[in-house]
Amino acid sequence: MLLRIPLHIPRYWRNRVTRRGRVDFRSKGRLMAWTAAFRTWSLPGSIVLIAMVSVGEVGVHAENSPGSFRVQPQHARLVGNLARLQLQVTGTDERGRSLDFTRDVSYSVSDGGVASVSKTGAVVPLASGTGKILVRHGTRSVEIPVTVSDFLPRAEVSFTRDVMPVLSRSGCNQGTCHGAQFGKGGFKLSLLGFAPERDYAPIVRDELRRRVSLLKPEDSLILNKAMLEIGHGGGRRFRHGSYDHQVLVAWLSAGVPAPVADDPVVVGLALEPKERNYLVDQGQQLRVVARYSDKTMRDVTRTARYDALNEGVATVTEDGYITAVGKGQAAVMVRYGGQAKVSLVTSPFRDNVDLAGFQPNNFIDEHVMARWKRLGTRPSTPCTDAEFIRRAYLDSIGTLPTTGKVEAFLKSTRPDKRDQLVDELLGLTGDPKRDLHVGSWSAYWALKWGDLLRNNRKQTGVGGMWSLSNWIRRSLRENMPVDQFVREIITARGSTLKNGPANFFRISRKPTDLAETTAQVFLGVRIQCARCHHHPYEV
Template sequence: MLNRFSMLAMFAVCGLMWNAGEAAEPPFQVSPEKTELCGLLDYFQIQIPVLANGKLVGDLTHAAKYTSLTPEVLEVNSEGLVSPLRFGKGIIQVEHAGKQRKISVEVKARPSGKNASFVMDVVPVLNKGGCSLGGCHASQFGKGGFKLSLFGYAPEQDYPAMARDDRQRRISILQPEKSLILQKASMAMAHGGGRRFAKDSYEYRIMHTWITEAVTEIDVKEPKVVGMELIPMSRRYKKGDVQQLRIIAEYSDGTKRDVTARAQYDSLVENIATVTPRGKVEIQGPGQTAIMVRYMGQAKVSTVISPYKEKVNLAEFKPNNFIDEHIKKRFDELGLEPSSLCTDEVFIRRAFIDTIGTLPEPEKVKAFLSSKAPDKRSQLIDELLGLTGDPARDLYIEPWSAYWGMKWGDLLRNNRNKVGDGGMWAFSNWIRQSLRENKPVNEFVSEIITAQGSIYQNGPANYFKIATKPEDLAEATSQIFLGVRLQCAKCHHHPFEVYSQKDYYSLAAFFTRVGNKGSVDFGALGKDTIIKVKSSGSIRHPRTRKNMEPTPLLGEPIDVSSYRDFRRPLARWLTAPNNRLFSRSMVNRFWSYYMDTGFVVPIDDMRETNPASNPELLDALADHFVDSGYNLKELMRAIMNSRTYQLSSEPRPENVANTRFYTQYNVKRLPAEVMLDALDDLTGAQERFRGVPQGTRAIELPDPNYASYFLDTLGRPKRVITCECERTSQPNLSQVLQVANGQLINTKLATKNGRIEQLLKAKAADHDVFKEMYLAAYSRFPTKQELANCDQIVKSSKDKREGYQDVMWALSNSREFLFNH
């Protein structure tokens, strides 16, 4: 017994020693550890992750040695790509740093008995080779008499084009290698598109096998790709690191398949990371980008984070709220150090312009700058948003509703050219009133989507006068409220998204019962239009000719048998708390209005392959938005109270080109209407617009049909498309001339009732005049040097009036005035 206990103790000690040694240097992992292959074309990629505390920190795939212990069944290349040679069981040995792991593999025949399928195998080859791109055989008329569908979205059209058309010269079953499609693609024969794959490549083998097996036709019962897993989805790297991606396709029958060798790869920024056609990522420099992966209508991205510095000191960046917590985490991951806080002078001007599109009055500026209250910035934010609860302090509800009414008017394309004067005013008034009430955004959108009745009496009904076709309504609704651009999917599968023609027309089906009819109830205003719900209506898929069921994007068809108006279930889905498309889109849009760039750019193109710069913060803000009851003011309050928003616009030298990680406040030019109003406030000369009461500000104009060469030159949108890009801020010579020497600015400087004349009548001291101008233009007092410069300008002028005008002209033409900083 004693000997047995001694032996047990010895084994226990040995076990402890082995475990301790392994804990210090654990055996490397391999993925997959065991797998099944279906058919002799079913390759798979080995991946060797390096984990620390459960987090991926490295990859050994391209540093390991691979050996097939069953070379008659399997072969493996130096990068870990395994290919089957015959049916049976095999083993791949993986070796690194003297340690070994084995992967067991079983190769089985496909249920069809064939190794190659046109849809599952050939179409991916055509996609990856670029044959089915718009510039090649998928162009409108094809190339060389050979036409394919774009991105292989219609394989039933591609099959006869390859197997039967042109007297079947493209395929030679008796001599597969003589097939025209193989010879041209491998450049054995002259080919205008160049070599698409080599004769010894995986792609060539797929095509050759398919031809050898008598060009098997399409099996309609064959499972379809319904999802895709990308490994890893995100990782932190350093320059020189290598990462092998692994792609697993998910099929409608529940099966999964490694398609790493078949997928298409693109780096969004190649000076940060490059990627090979087999998914090998190599880090070239610092920054954040993504590797886009596409396969059979599925698309995903793998985020690459390569820090600028390994360690940064963020002790001074003290978070004010959850926004800053997420921003600070991203700073740490990317090795970025932010700018310091902005001054009070900068903050009050920034907050006023961003929130109400209006410059603060000099007296308000002086009161704010003199205040010693530690929370004066938060108090100012609440005043601007009308959230103090004190009517004496909530003075900015009207300018707030006017400014954001202008923004919503742009998005919703409110324009009298489409809906007439009466409809335009009804829509504008409804938007403004909804904002005054701080109506929850989900209710605001629901009322638009379900609107009906007179466009003169019910403002949101004009949405269905601006766009009348189900297709146009589907495109506008998805882009405005979901940030999804569906236009591509009208004709073919979206090239960089999961949306297909089926998704497009299924969404359009919600609007098929919306109609309109004329009315003469408002004859004095012109012919009224009544938006109504019809008793029937449908839309067909243009290719299959099937009637489409109303279906939310990427969702299941909705049972609309109990609904006369299909828009009601659409509105419920659209604004539901669990619809991340809606909340993320709204948050991204309003974040961009404050921070100049959204997490996703462009802000209305929120596809899977256009990743957010800070997806965790985007999700957190979306959650906050939903939890607040879709309260737009609460969203703005959170953004403005963050330290991130209050950072200086002066970037650190290393961050000059960085605009998407918010290391500083991004400087932005004043919108056209805001700039005109700012010139009015500075000069004291109110612009007059025909057709509206005197004193109406530019941000209060209900549509763009008020003549103003200044506004048009400075980028006022025409409201004819739903894209944010319609409002331009790019500088041009016409803008420079208009601001510097246009008739408008010269007229305002010389107006008889303007600020300069009032200051002259008051006989104020020159320095007091200059301080008043600086407070009105910049929300700050001038420096001693600036006062001296102003003195010099006045002394060199023929009189004070001309001198004051020259000073004000210089202020109005400075970057500090024309930009929000």
């Protein structure tokens, strides 16, 4: 859950949030309250904190001796020759704090003919059967069962389940490569593999089948280019003998089986850990499990694609190992089969932060405080009364306060004078003698709404422009509920001169323009990119 809390005006709107999470301006659900409470502040010197409410664990350096550790999954099950499984070992230090031991323990298999385990905890099947994996750290050890099934003399390969993830992981179908709108070098794939049935023919049949060799799979162009054994503008994508190479060779050796219409598709991903605190230079092995439409589960840690979105804070390897390299917060995006998840990396700026001077007013403040503690940061100090009145006037009615107003506000000793000022500016006192700014407030925000709706005389004519502008201003003055405001716009009918909202359909006359404007203004989602790009991850 994302909470955007304006901090540069202390308690400005935050003390109006009740324990039930409702913004209370004595006019609940109205345009004035909605606009004031949820607009984004961007004044000089302001701070906007984005708080992600969740729970994580504090990590320490791996050289600390663990008091205990656990292994996930508790039972390693692998189906087929190409199955891979990632073990994840989580330990605790002498202070009870969690940390990753996946690469600090030793692994052995009781029946070495069933499976093998690498130093990084990757389990590879060798033959059908059962056995046990022993995970040892110092004098402590944990034993988990391992079961391998359907291990055949020749691997069964699915184009959708096995080959497409390799192409996506290697970057072949990225927007900068063969997934571009017109492909690259005469070879075009669907962006990020969203249409396997369309990708089969370009790989197998196009260019007189020159990209695959069924007689000599190792000589296939799709392999040699990706391994840079012949010239390739995209460089080396994988090496000989790698898992990606093994999958493609197995597929070629099996006669390049085509995708099947009822192939199960990925419907969700499970990622661990979702969030965690790190010290600089500390690492964490991710574990990714895909859920398919036929209700089966498969470990895809080895074939998922990883991207660190802020490499100044965290980096990630191609097999999903995160390393914190700086202080701050970053996200690592994990993609597989058209699904995506994010693991949040937090590296605190300080070990301890003193928040004794900050008193929370509501449950939002409590969550914000928890995030400050995790980040090791402190809130900004409250602004002065002079700064407050200036910012309040500019943000609400777009003008500076008069000298007399400023002097009276600075001289006032009322403890709630800031709350009273907000009520007066928004016309919420109920006293006509004090609610003097309703006209200025409605005019100022009618201008902002006019910009959002792109109200202009070129599209609607002079009469239509004023009709819509006057309707917006009247709606603000009457404190129309937000849902009614939106509904009257997107369902408007009739004369554009008599019914102001009807001009919305004159401004955006094409269905595509109307969809884009509606999505951006009322949903906060930009869909214009879809005109040129096939997928949001391409942008």
